[in-house]
Every structure is written in structure tokens, then in C-alpha cells.
Amino acid sequence: MKILTAQQLKRVDQITLEKENITSIELMERAANTCAEWIIKHYKTHHNFYIFCGSGNNGGDGLAIARILKLKHYIVSVFIVSNAAYSDEFEENFERWQKTGGPTKSLHSDDDFPDLSNKNIVIIDALFGIGLNREVKGLTATLINTLNHADNDIISIDIPSGLHADNNATNLHAPIIRATHTLTFELPKIALLLPENQEFSGSLNLLSIGLNQNAIAQQESNYEWVTAAYFHNRIPKRNKFSHKGTFGHVKIVAGSLGKIGAAILSSKAALRTGAGLVTAEIPYCGYTAMQSANPEVMVIPNGEKHLDKRIDLDDYHIAIGPGIGINEDTEKETIRLISRTTEPLVIDADALNILAEHKEDWDKIPRFSILTPHPKELSRWIGHWKNDFEKLELTANLAEELGIYIIIKGAYTTTVTPKRNFFFNSSGNPGMATAGSGDVLTGILIALLAQGYSSEISCLLGTYLHGCAGDLVALEKGEPAVIASDIIENLGKAYLQLTKIPQS
Numbered sequence: 061m062k063i064l065t066a067q068q069l070k071r072v073d074q075i076t077l078e079k080e081n082i083t084s085i086e087l088m089e090r091a092a093n094t095c096a097e098w099i100i101k102h103y104k105t106h107h108n109f110y111i112f113c114g115s116g117n118n119g120g121d122g123l124a125i126a127r128i129l130k131l132k133h134y135i136v137s138v139f140i141v142s143n144a145a146y147s148d149e150f151e152e153n154f155e156r157w158q159k160t161g162g163p164t165k166s167l168h169s170d171d172d173f174p175d176l177s178n179k180n181i182v183i184i185d186a187l188f189g190i191g192l193n194r195e196v197k198g199l200t201a202t203l204i205n206t207l208n209h210a211d212n213d214i215i216s217i218d219i220p221s222g223l224h225a226d227n228n229a230t231n232l233h234a235p236i237i238r239a240t241h242t243l244t245f246e247l248p249k250i251a252l253l254l255p256e257n258q259e260f261s262g263s264l265n266l267l268s269i270g271l272n273q274n275a276i277a278q279q280e281s282n283y284e285w286v287t288a289a290y291f292h293n294r295i296p297k298r299n300k301f302s303h304k305g306t307f308g309h310v311k312i313v314a315g316s317l318g319k320i321g322a323a324i325l326s327s328k329a330a331l332r333t334g335a336g337l338v339t340a341e342i343p344y345c346g347y348t349a350m351q352s353a354n355p356e357v358m359v360i361p362n363g364e365k366h367l368d369k370r371i372d373l374d375d376y377h378i379a380i381g382p383g384i385g386i387n388e389d390t391e392k393e394t395i396r397l398i399s400r401t402t403e404p405l406v407i408d409a410d411a412l413n414i415l416a417e418h419k420e421d422w423d424k425i426p427r428f429s430i431l432t433p434h435p436k437e438l439s440r441w442i443g444h445w446k447n448d449f450e451k452l453e454l455t456a457n458l459a460e461e462l463g464i465y466i467i468i469k470g471a472y473t474t475t476v477t478p479k480r481n482f483f484f485n486s487s488g489n490p491g492m493a494t495a496g497s498g499d500v501l502t503g504i505l506i507a508l509l510a511q512g513y514s515s516e517i518s519c520l521l522g523t524y525l526h527g528c529a530g531d532l533v534a535l536e537k538g539e540p541a542v543i544a545s546d547i548i549e550n551l552g553k554a555y556l557q558l559t560k561i562p563q564s
């Protein structure tokens with residue numbers, strides 16, 4: 061699903077109106093109904109809503125939501141930041157709201173702000189949507205700060221008011237609503253997916269309002285939101301006569317004294333993702349641990365406590381890095397490895413840290429290799445970034461120059477491609493911020509490459525499956541209890557969910 065700019069979304073709104081022969085008011089009514097449905101479902105015990113409306117169509121949404129909730133017997137009050145000009149849809153919905161007889165207050169100064177000492181009152185923020193294009197100032201700025209200081213839940217409609225939908229980088233210190241939940245229409249807005257804006261959106265909920273899908277597909281965008289739908293028809297069935305050779309031989313080059321667990325996790329994840337054969341090349345000190353934990357894995361010992369010998373290539377699909385540590389010998393062998401193969405590698409953890417120090421060797425990294433840095437590791441490759449857009453641009457420069465894929469790990473893990481496309485992963489949860497969860501991703505990625513998936517699909521499918529398995533664990537055990545081994549154990553279920561193969 062594409063991620064569009066505010067301007068493109070307005071175009072899509074317009075095409076939807078023409079193609080479906082509906083009015084803007086009718087589309088707004090759809091949007092409001094979907095929001096009201098969500099609110100009623102999630103706030104069963106709250107009966108009192110304060111709805112703050114701006115003068116544009118976001119305010120129009122707020123007024124329509126107010127009416128729908130009022131007609132369902134909730135206690136609703138509307139507050140309008142007074143303005144010289146209101147949009148037509150606002151005017152129409154204001155009239156409809158007034159007919160319900162619900163209370164309305166115009167805000168002319170902060171003396172008009174309501175008392176928010178009752179924490180059970182739920183605030184609905186319909187001040188600004190994606191039409192906002194400059195910093196919020198004056199009374200609305202004061203109102204946003206006041207709402208942020210209250211302890212009430214805030215539900216933002218479409219986007220937290222004050223946030224610029226496309227690029228908020230220069231607006232970070234402006235007044236912006238800090239929502240508990242954001243109900244955004246149809247597609248996520250790019251600003252909602254970037255870590256620098258994390259304090260604003262709260263839980264992000266995508267609500268479909270039936271925008272024209274062809275119109276969305278026609279818009280040019282190199283930002284994509286990856287959901288289960290992306291993989292429809294992209295995961296081939298296993299051939300009845302296939303054998304373990306069909307699904308590739310993975311080699312996990314990993315581990316050092318005290319960090320053998322990383323190698324165990326990556327190897328197991330590769331098996332659970334469907335690699336035909338898995339060999340772990342690890343220091344001898346991990347031999348027994350690996351054989352006991354993963355009897356299916358073959359082991360090639362390399363070094364005593366750390367990797368210090370030449371790594372054989374053979375026909376392996378190789379991932380290198382988890383737990384290898386930073387040691388002179390290991391450094392030498394890592395660089396030797398990238399220089400000797402043209403097959404895509406998965407490069408993670410300390411292999412990333414080692415290579416970050418050897419810029420002169422970067423051009424030896426095989427094309428279409430996959431690098432999996434978390435932001436700290438990434439900064440060793442691209443240096444400091446001023447904002448998240450610059451981070452994406454600098455990463456794309458590197459991906460393009462070296463012809464590689466870079467997976468920036470974190471919430472909404474982002475795959476950056478050599479063609480400068482950015483894929484944001486929709487699955488996963490903060491429970492996955494736990495030791496070894498990145499090692500699991502490495503095993504998944506190399507197993508997908510071994511099975512013949514392209515580097516691009518391996519990145520997208522790998523990050524999606526990883527997140528989906530993490531979500532299944534969180535659902536069952538709660539986010540704090542998620543551990544890397546559980547993610548591995550749920551890879552099968554995640555795969556079944558994605559391919560909808562009935563479980564018998």
C-alpha cells in the first residue's frame with residue numbers, strides 16, 4: 061500500500077468523489093462514521109466527549125463525529141476555535157450538529173477553555189488535519205499546549221493537530237497534540253511512521269474510508285506501507301517433489317565466547333523459516349551448546365573462542381555477524397569473506413561494526429546483500445543525521461551507491477532499496493526490543509534468500525514475518541514477556557496466517 065503526500069491524498073479524495081459520484085459531505089460522513097464506530101468500540105465506559113474543532117474539514121469531521129455520538133446518547137460538547145473562514149463541509153456539519161441541540165462553545169481566548177479536571181472526559185482532537193501547512197500559533201497553539209498538559213485521553217482525527225503530514229522536521233518544537241490514539245484515514249501519513257515524531261501519535265489506527273484504490277495506485281510514491289496484502293501471490297507453494305536441496309543451504313557465521321546464543325537463535329530461525337539445510341560456523345567453545353540446542357544444525361568449528369580461520373563459501377547462502385565480537389582475526393576473516401564472494405550476504409551486528417571501520421572495502425560487498433543495522437549501527441555507516449528524512453536520504457545514497465538493501469530496524473522497520481524506495485513494515489511491537497530479536501531476523505532473512513526469494517522480497521517478507529511472529533507472542537504473553545526464542549517458535553503460525561493455509 062502506497063504512502064502518499066497530503067497533496068496526493070487530496071487528489072485521491074477528489075477522484076473518489078468523481079468516480080463514486082458522491083459529495084465531499086458524504087465522504088466526510090463515511091470518515092466520521094468509521095471514527096465513531098472505533099471510538100464506541102474502544103471507549104465503552106466513557107460517556108463524555110469534548111470535541112475540539114478547527115475551521116477546515118478536519119473540524120468538519122469533528123462535528124460529524126459529535127453528532128453521531130450524540131445521537132447514540134453519549135454526552136458530547138463541541139468547542140470551536142473561532143475563525144473568519146470556515147470550509148463548506150464544516151458549515152454544513154455545523155448546521156447538522158446544531159440540530160441535535162448539543163452544547164457548542166466558541167473559543168475566543170483561553171478564558172473560554174473548558175475545565176478538564178474530570179479525567180474521564182475523552183478529548184477528540186479535530187483542530188487540524190492534513191491541510192495544515194504552517195506552524196500553529198496564537199490561541200490554537202495555547203489550546204494544544206493546554207490539552208497536552210491535561211491528563212485526559214486524546215483521540216486525534218486523521219493526524220495529531222499541529223503535525224505536518226509529509227515532513228515535520230522543521231516543525232518539531234511547535235505545539236503539536238500528543239495523542240493517546242490517532243485514527244488516520246486510509247493510509248498512514250509519512251510523519252506518523254518516523255521515530256522523531258513518536259511522542260505525538262500514540263497508538264496508530266488505520267481506518268478505511270473507501271478511497272478509490274485505482275487512484276491510490278496511480279500516484280507516484282517511493283514510500284510503501286507493507287501489510288499482509290503485499291504478499292498475496294508472492295509466496296509460492298512448495299512443490300510436492302521438492303527435497304531439502306530445493307530450499308537452499310544456509311550458513312550462519314556467528315558467535316564468540318559468551319555470545320554463542322546469537323548463533324543458536326539465528327540458526328534456529330533459519331530452520332523455522334524453511335531453509336533446507338543449516339550449517340553454523342562457530343568457535344569451538346559453542347560446539348556442544350549448538351548441537352544440544354539445535355540438533356538439526358550442522359556445525360563447522362572455526363577458532364577456539366572467536367572466529368579466526370578462513371570461512372568456506374561452497375554453495376552456502378551466508379549470513380555473518382550475530383555475536384562474532386570485534387577481534388583482529390575475526391575482522392580479517394570478515395573482510396576476506398566479503399572480498400571472495402559475489403553472492404548476496406546478510407550482514408548483521410558486529411560484522412556491520414567491523415565493516416563500518418573499513419570504508420575502503422565497501423565496494424567489495426556483494427551486490428544485493430542485505431545489511432540489518434539498528435540506528436546506532438547505521439550511524440557508524442552514514443554518520444550523524446539532523447532529522448529522520450536526512451537519515452532516509454543518507455541511507456538511500458549508500459544503498460544506491462553499493463547496490464545493497466539496508467534494513468533500518470526499530471518500530472516500522474524500514475527497508476531501503478538500491479532504487480531509493482522505502483518500505484515501512486507494519487507488523488511488530490515494542491516487546492520485540494529484546495535481546496536476540498535481531499539475531500532471529502538475520503536467520504529469517506538468509507533462509508528466505510536460500511529459498512530463492514529476491515533480496516527485496518526477502519527483506520519485506522522477512523521483516524513482516526518477524527514482526528508478525530512477535531505480535532503473536534505479545535498477544536499471548538504480553539509485550540514485556542516477549543523473548544527471541546518465542547519469536548522463533550511463532551514463525552510457523554505467522555507464515556500460516558500470511559498464506560492462510562488452514563491448520564489441521
Ligand SMILES: NC(=O)C1=CN([C@@H]2O[C@H](COP(=O)(O)OP(=O)(O)OC[C@H]3O[C@@H](n4cnc5c(N)ncnc54)[C@H](O)[C@@H]3O)[C@@H](O)[C@H]2O)[C@@H](O)CC1
Nearest residue numbers: 084088091116117118188189190191192193194195196218
Ligand atoms: N472530502 C475530503 O476532502 C475529506 C477530508 N477529510 C478531512 O479533511 C482534512 C483536511 O481538511 P482541510 O484541507 O480543510 O484542512 P484542515 O482541516 O487540516 O485545516 C486546514 C485549515 O486550517 C488553515 N490553516 C493551515 N495552517 C494553519 C495554521 N498554522 N494556523 C491556522 N490555520 C491554518 C487552512 O487555511 C485550512 O483552512 C483531513 O485531514 C480529514 O480530516 C475527511 O473528512 C475525509 C474526506
Ligand SMILES: Nc1ncnc2c1ncn2[C@@H]1O[C@H](COP(=O)(O)OP(=O)(O)O)[C@@H](O)[C@H]1O
Nearest residue numbers: 469470471488489490492493495496497498499
Ligand atoms: N518498538 C519496536 N517495534 C517493533 N519492532 C521492534 C521494536 N524495537 C525493536 N524491534 C525489532 O526487534 C529487533 C531488534 O534487533 P537488534 O536491535 O539487532 O537486537 P539484538 O541485537 O538484541 O538482536 C529488530 O528487528 C527490530 O525491528
Ligand SMILES: [K+]
Nearest residue numbers: 188217219221
Ligand atoms: K486532528
